[in-house]
Amino acid sequence: MKKVAVAMSGGVDSSVSALLLKEKGYDVIGVTLKMTSVACDTDIQVCCSPEDVKDAKRVATYLGIEHYILDWEEIFKKKVIEYFVREYKKGKTPNPCAVCNREVKTGLLAKYVRDILGVDYLATGHYLGIDSIYGHKVIKRGKDKNKDQSYFMALLEKESLNYLLFPLENMTKEDTRKIAEDFNIPVAKKSESFEICFTAGKTPGEYLQETGLLKNKTGDIVLKDGTKVGIHKGLSNYTIGQRRGLGIAWKEPLYVIDKNPEKNILVVGKKEELFTDYVDTEELNLFVPEDILEKLDISVQGRYRQKPVNIQKIEKKEKGYRFYFKSPQQKFASGQVLAIYSDDKLLGGGIIL
Known part of the structure; x- marks a missing residue:
């Protein structure tokens, strides 16, 4: 009998994944990562909060499976949050979720459960599948294109694909929710999470400013020729292509076309630029x-x-x-x-x- 660790986030998707694998006869255990000690407002649906850890424990108990809670708060801080801050200091727009999948909750966790817990696979609640091209394993978009999260898996180490299972590959979110309700899973009606997990619903700029991790400095907003057209509120509050929130009165719409962190300048221009x-x-x-x-x-x-x-x-x-x-x-x-x-x-x- 193959042994599978399910990365249980406390949400509907990972809970149903654990149920389905157990129904198929796998030896299933649940693993939940504690990556923050900060409690979130229940109206702000973010993942990896202490409340989510409690929900995962409840589901594991309900399913009758062994459950492990791993305190990886320091790993998460070093691998994801520090990366996030470092990239914003460079004037970039980082993607912490993709880095987290590689360095923490999918790639690193897959290695951990194999080496330490002795399981054969790590399963997650992503709507994805494993396929192949010319004999090489790749990730495939799942049936539910509205829940496709393959983009965030692009940085995974190739080796990880040999040890991943995606039970929801051929399901839609509606299918998953119905199964959760039919089996009376405790989190069947739980809302989805959408925000960056560690910002507690705040924008990156708000989070960086309020935590003091990056002090926003106002600076000039200029056209490509250097003409000053306004003042920005700190480069971390803007991204390429942004139009709204620039605070500029101009004869035509202007968009962010570049950021210069060395000079603390935000460059804007017409859409064609x-x-x-x-x-x-x-x-x-x-x-x-x-x-x-x-x-x-x-x-x-x-x-x-x-x-x-x-x-x-x-x-x-x-x-x-x-x-x-x-x-x-x-x-x-x-x-x-x-x-x-x-x-x-x-x-x-x-x-x-």
């Missing part, structure tokens, strides 16, 4: 050998829920890679993840320069 023919990344994290990319029709996503953008060619640069679009696209934010796809199969990704 946002468009580019390519995007650059750091070194790639791939689930398949690099030469296979040449054999496939490639598309990329530069942010979560973005419509995939078709790629004309990929060029190896001195530092990283350049992806040329088939048609001009709005600039992607530096620091975000570029997820690489072939149809609905995730091939890996890299950090946008």
Whole structure:
């Protein structure tokens, strides 16, 4: 009998995943990560809170499975929060969820449960699947495209794919919720979480300012030619492509087109100034050998829920890679993840320069 550890977040998806695996005859245990001691307002649906840990324990008890709580607050702080702050100090827009999946709650946890708890697999409540291309395992978008979280898995180490199970691959959220209600799972009616888990519902700029992790300094908002058009409230409050909240009265709509942290300047321009023919990344994290990319029709996503953008060619640069679009696209934010796809199969990704 295969032994599976389910990453139980205290939500509906991971709870039903544990139920389904138990029903299939797996030897199931639950594992929950405690990554913060800060209690959240129950109206703010974020994950990984102390309340979620309690909910996971309740579900594990209800299902009659062994349950472990791992205090990884310091690991999370070092690997995710410090990264988050460091990148914002550079004027970038980091993606803490993708880094967390690699460094903490999926990649690192998969290693931990195998090496320490002696299980065969780690299962999660993501609506994803495992597939293959030319004999190499890749991640596949699940049936419920509205719940697709493959983008956040682009930085996972390739080895992790050998030890992951996604029980909800062929289900929709409605299916999952119905199963939870039919089996009277304690969290059946629990709301979903949407926010960055450690900001407690605050925007990144608000979180960084209120915690003192990054002191926002006001500075000039300028056009590309240097013309001053306003004052910004701190670069961490803005991202590439942003239009609202600039506080600028101008003859035409202006968008954020660049950030200069060295000079503490926010650069804005007309919408057409946002468009580019390519995007650059750091070194790639791939689930398949690099030469296979040449054999496939490639598309990329530069942010979560973005419509995939078709790629004309990929060029190896001195530092990283350049992806040329088939048609001009709005600039992607530096620091975000570029997820690489072939149809609905995730091939890996890299950090946008």
